[in-house]
Amino acid sequence: MTRLPAFVLRASLFVLASLAGSTAWAGARCAARHPSPQQLDAAAATALRAVDALEAADASVALIARVGTDLSKQGLVYSHAGFVLRDHPDGRWTVVHLLNECGSDRSGLYAQGLVDFFSDDLVNQDLRIVWFTPDVARRLSQYLAHMPRGNLHNSHYNLIARPGSRDYQNSTAWLVEVMASAQATRPVKDRVDAYALARAGGFVPDIVGIPYTKRVLGGLFSANVAFTDHPVATRLSGDYPVITVRSIFRFFDKAGYTARVEEWRHGRRMSTPGPA
Structure with missing residues (x-):
């Protein structure tokens, strides 16, 4: 899969036409596809909202979250996030994040423009x-x-990597480990060491319930899900500790990393952030 270049955002039909020709998509599906004009229009509008806010804040980096999967049954809203950088070689306001490749058991680190970030399904x-x-x-x-x-x-x-796992990683684990390493006052040896620093700084994962019957009868077996990453006791109970976007918000706030938060629902800015 080709890693995507970042796009320079401009509110013009020329940019939208150029974006419509892009066929390389990072994420859960391999098949190249063309987003519809409606999808491009919605993604561009969201990207421009984000750019306006990012420019007004005059900060070099922020965390940006999207709703890629419906997690409402787990009581969650945001399913994915990345760090958005102002000064990136690929362009201003480029999202750096980890993505699963084609629903496989592999992942890659990607630099992606904001329109692309919000153009996926x-x-x-x-x-x-x-x-x-x-x-x-x-x-x-x-x-x-x-x-x-x-x-x-x-x-x-x-997808449900055990927090602190040496053998597996998902996109949210990468964010926590990178932040812990970036703020460390000593050299960080590896991912396990980074996660230990996060835990020492107050990080606590969420518990996601996946009953055994649902695993077996519901067909929750795919290349990007490995239940065996968790101990037998967890698999029997069905209560899996998982690093969610909500737990990342909670960690950054508890550790004193967060300066402020802004949120948009249905295209409208919220006066206060809602459930995460």
Whole structure:
């Protein structure tokens, strides 16, 4: 799969026409597809909302979240997030994130423009942006400037990766491990060490319920899901600790990393952030 270049955002039909010709898509599906004009229009509108907010904040980096999967049955809203960088070689306001490749057991690190980030087959165009305190943002942007950091990426993907797992990683685990490493006051040895620092800083994963009967009868077996990453006791109970976007929001807030949050639901800015 080709890693996507970032797009320079301009509110013009020329950019939309260029985007419509893109056939390389990072994420869960391999098949190249053309987004519909309606999807492009919605993605561009969301991207421009994000750009306006990011430019107004004058920060070098933020966390940006989207709703790619309906997780309402688990009490969750946002399913995926990435770090959005102002000064990136691929273009201003480029999202750096980890993505599962084609629903397989593999992942890659991607640099993606905001229109692309919101052009995938999403549940809706809601978004949330988290800005960091100046020191946290400075350390994180410096750390991300030297990506990829191979020691913090395990390409063996598991959608429900056990937090702290040495054998598997998912997109949310990568975010937590990168942030912990960027803020560390000592050298970080590896991913396990990074997660230990996050736990010491107050990170707590969410518990997602997946009953055994649902696993077996519901056909929850695919290349990008490995239940065996979790101990037998967890598999029997059906209560899986998982790093969710909500748990990342909670961690950043508890650790004192968050300066402020803005959110848009149904295209409208919320006066206060809603459920995550």
